Amino acid sequence: MRKRALLAVALLLLAFAAKGPWEHHLRAQRHARRLGAGESLSVELRARLGQNLAVALLSGFRGIVADFVWLGAHTAWEDQKWYKMREGIELAVLLQPHSISFWDIGAWHFAWNASYGESVNPKYPSDAYRLKVQRDWILAGKAFLERGILNNPESWDLKFKLGWIYYQKLNDPLGAVPWFQQAEADPEAPLYVGRMVGHMFVKGGRHDKAYAWWKRLWFEDHAKHPEQLWYKIAQWGREAEEKLRIPTSQRVFPPVQKKSKIPNSR
Amino acid sequence: MKTSTPRLGFSFGRLWTIGRNTMTEVIRQKFFYILLVFGLVVIASSRFFAQFSSAEQIKFIKDFSLAAMTVFGALIAMVGTAELLPLELENRTIYPILAKPVHRAEFLLGKFAGMAMLLLLTILLMSLIFEGLLLYTEHQLLAGAAANASAPGAEVSAQEIAGQILHQTRDPALLKAIFLIGIKALIVCAISLLISTFATSVIFNVISSVIIYICGHLEAGARQASLGDQSPIVRGLMLVVAFFVPDLSAFNLADAVVLGQHIPLRLVANTAAYGIFYAAIALALAILIFQEKEI
Numbered sequence: 001m002r003k004r005a006l007l008a009v010a011l012l013l014l015a016f017a018a019k020g021p022w023e024h025h026l027r028a029q030r031h032a033r034r035l036g037a038g039e040s041l042s043v044e045l046r047a048r049l050g051q052n053l054a055v056a057l058l059s060g061f062r063g064i065v066a067d068f069v070w071l072g073a074h075t076a077w078e079d080q081k082w083y084k085m086r087e088g089i090e091l092a093v094l095l096q097p098h099s100i101s102f103w104d105i106g107a108w109h110f111a112w113n114a115s116y117g118e119s120v121n122p123k124y125p126s127d128a129y130r131l132k133v134q135r136d137w138i139l140a141g142k143a144f145l146e147r148g149i150l151n152n153p154e155s156w157d158l159k160f161k162l163g164w165i166y167y168q169k170l171n172d173p174l175g176a177v178p179w180f181q182q183a184e185a186d187p188e189a190p191l192y193v194g195r196m197v198g199h200m201f202v203k204g205g206r207h208d209k210a211y212a213w214w215k216r217l218w219f220e221d222h223a224k225h226p227e228q229l230w231y232k233i234a235q236w237g238r239e240a241e242e243k244l245r246i247p248t249s250q251r252v253f254p255p256v257q258k259k260s261k262i263p264n265s266r
Numbered sequence: 267m268k269t270s271t272p273r274l275g276f277s278f279g280r281l282w283t284i285g286r287n288t289m290t291e292v293i294r295q296k297f298f299y300i301l302l303v304f305g306l307v308v309i310a311s312s313r314f315f316a317q318f319s320s321a322e323q324i325k326f327i328k329d330f331s332l333a334a335m336t337v338f339g340a341l342i343a344m345v346g347t348a349e350l351l352p353l354e355l356e357n358r359t360i361y362p363i364l365a366k367p368v369h370r371a372e373f374l375l376g377k378f379a380g381m382a383m384l385l386l387l388t389i390l391l392m393s394l395i396f397e398g399l400l401l402y403t404e405h406q407l408l409a410g411a412a413a414n415a416s417a418p419g420a421e422v423s424a425q426e427i428a429g430q431i432l433h434q435t436r437d438p439a440l441l442k443a444i445f446l447i448g449i450k451a452l453i454v455c456a457i458s459l460l461i462s463t464f465a466t467s468v469i470f471n472v473i474s475s476v477i478i479y480i481c482g483h484l485e486a487g488a489r490q491a492s493l494g495d496q497s498p499i500v501r502g503l504m505l506v507v508a509f510f511v512p513d514l515s516a517f518n519l520a521d522a523v524v525l526g527q528h529i530p531l532r533l534v535a536n537t538a539a540y541g542i543f544y545a546a547i548a549l550a551l552a553i554l555i556f557q558e559k560e561i
Contacts, residue, residue, distance in 0.1 A: 017509070023513040026533075026537055034527070060514065060515055060518040064330065074318070098522075101322055101325055190429060227429075
C-alpha cells in the first residue's frame with residue numbers, strides 16, 4: 001500500500017515537472033502575439049503606481065490598474081492640471097500600450113484640450129508665449145499618436161486621428177493625406193475614412209487629385225457598401241468636375257438629383 | 267477461510283449525487299450570496315462611467331466586469347471549497363457517507379464537481395449581467411450616434427458610427443476570456459480542496475489559497491529568478507514556487523480581449539488544457555492524501 005502511494009507521489013512529481021515546459025510554451029505563444037506575456041514590473045513603474053496598484057498589477061489586473069490611472073488623468077483634465085494629466089496618460093499607455101482608446105483620447109487631450117487651455121492661460125506673459133505653448137501641446141499630441149502607431153501599427157484609428165491633427169490643428173490638409181490613406185487601406189476602417197482623403201485634397205487645393213480620388217470611390221461596387229454616402233460622393237465629384245472644367249462628355253458623375261431619388265447603383 | 271468482498275467500482279452516479287448535494291450546501295451558505303451580490307454590484311457599478319467617450323465606457327465596463335468575475339469567482343472557489351471538508355467533519359455528516367459503499371475518491375471528486383457546477387452557475391449569472399449592461403450601453407450609444415448623424419451637415423452616416431460601436435460591444439472574443447476565467451477558478455478550487463485535505467482550519471486554507479493565487483501570477487518571475495544571480499536560498503525558494511505553483515498569468519487574456527487583440531482559439535484551448543491538467547494533478551494529490559487520512 002505504502003509502495004503504491006510512493007509510486008503515485010513520484011508520478012505526480014513528474015507531472016509537476018512536465019508543467020514547466022508547457023508553461024514556457026504558452027508564454028512563448030503569448031509573447032509572440034504580444035498578449036501581455038513577460039511584462040515585468042520595473043522599480044520605476046512600481047514607484048509611480050504606488051503600493052496598492054502595484055499589488056493589483058501583480059495579481060493580474062493590469063486593465064483595472066490602467067483604468068484607475070486613466071481616471072486620475074481624467075480628473076486632472078477636468079481640473080486643468082495639464083502636466084498631471086499628461087503624467088497619468090503616459091502611465092496608462094505604459095501599462096497598456098495596446099489600448100487604442102488611451103492613445104487616441106490622450107492625444108486629443110494634448111492637442112485640443114491642453115493646447116486650448118494654455119492658449120488662454122492668463123498667467124503667461126504674452127500672446128506670443130501662449131501661442132508657443134499652444135503649439136508645443138499640439139506637437140505633443142502628434143508625437144504621442146506617432147508613438148501610439150509604432151506600438152499599434154495595425155490600428156487604422158490612430159492613423160486617422162494623426163491625420164486629423166495634421167488637418168485640424170496643424171492646418172496641413174495635404175500632410176494629413178498619407179495618414180488618412182494608410183488608415184483607409186485597412187479593410188476594417190469605416191468608409192468615412194476614405195472620404196476624408198478626398199476632402200483633404202480639396203482643402204489643400206489639389207482638385208485634380210481630389211477628382212481622381214472621388215472617381216476611385218465612385219467606381220467601387222455600390223452594392224457592396226450600401227451604407228456609403230454615394231449621393232455625397234456624386235455631389236463632390238460634380239463639384240470637382242466643375243472646378244476642373246471637365247468637358248461634359250468626359251464627366252462621370254450623374255447630374256444633380258435629389259438625395260432620395262439616387263439609387264444605390266450607378 | 268478468507269472471505270472476499272466484491273470490489274467496488276467507480277460510480278459517476280454517486281459522484282453526481284455528492285456533487286449535487288455539495289452545490290446545494292454551498293448555495294445555502296451566506297458567504298455565497300454576499301460574494302455574489304458584491305460581484306454583481308461591482309459589474310453594475312461600471313455604468314458609473316457614462317460621462318466618458320463611447321470607447322472608454324465600453325472598455326471600463328469590460329475591464330470591471332471581467333475583473334469582478336475573476337475576483338469573485340476565485341473568492342467563491344476559495345471560501346466555498348475551504349469550508350467543504352471541515353464542515354462535513356464538524357457536522358459529522360462525512361461518517362455516514364464514507365460508511366456506505368462510497369470511494370473516498372468519489373467523495374472528493376463529487377465535492378469538486380459540486381463546486382465546479384456552482385462556479386459555472388455563478389459565472390453564467392455574472393456574464394448575463396455583464397452582457398445586459400453591454401447591450402444597454404450599446405443601445406444608449408447607438409441612440410446618441412443616430413442623433414449625431416442626423417445633425418445638419420453631418421458627413422458620417424449613422425450606420426458607419428453604429429458599425430464601430432457594435433464592433434466593440436458584440437465581441438465574441440469575450441467568451442474566450444470568460445471561459446478562461448472559469449478554468450482559472452477551477453484551478454483555485456482544486457488547490458483549495460487539496461489544502462483542505464490536510465489543513466486544520468478554514469482560515470488557514472483560505473489564506474494559503476490567496477497566497478498561492480498571488481504566487482501563481484508571479485510564477486513566471488519566480489522561474490526567471492530561480493535561474494538568476496540570487497542567493498542559493500532565494501533561488502531554491504523560487505524553484506519550489508515555480509515547480510509547484512501554477513502559472514495563473516497564463517489565464518490573463520481578458521486584457522488582450524478588451525483591447526481587441528486577436529487571440530487564436532488554439533491558444534485558448536492549450537491554456538484551458540494546461541489548467542485542466544494542473545487541476546487534475548492537484549485533485550490526484552488531494553485524493554492520495556485523503557485516502558491516507560484518518561477520519
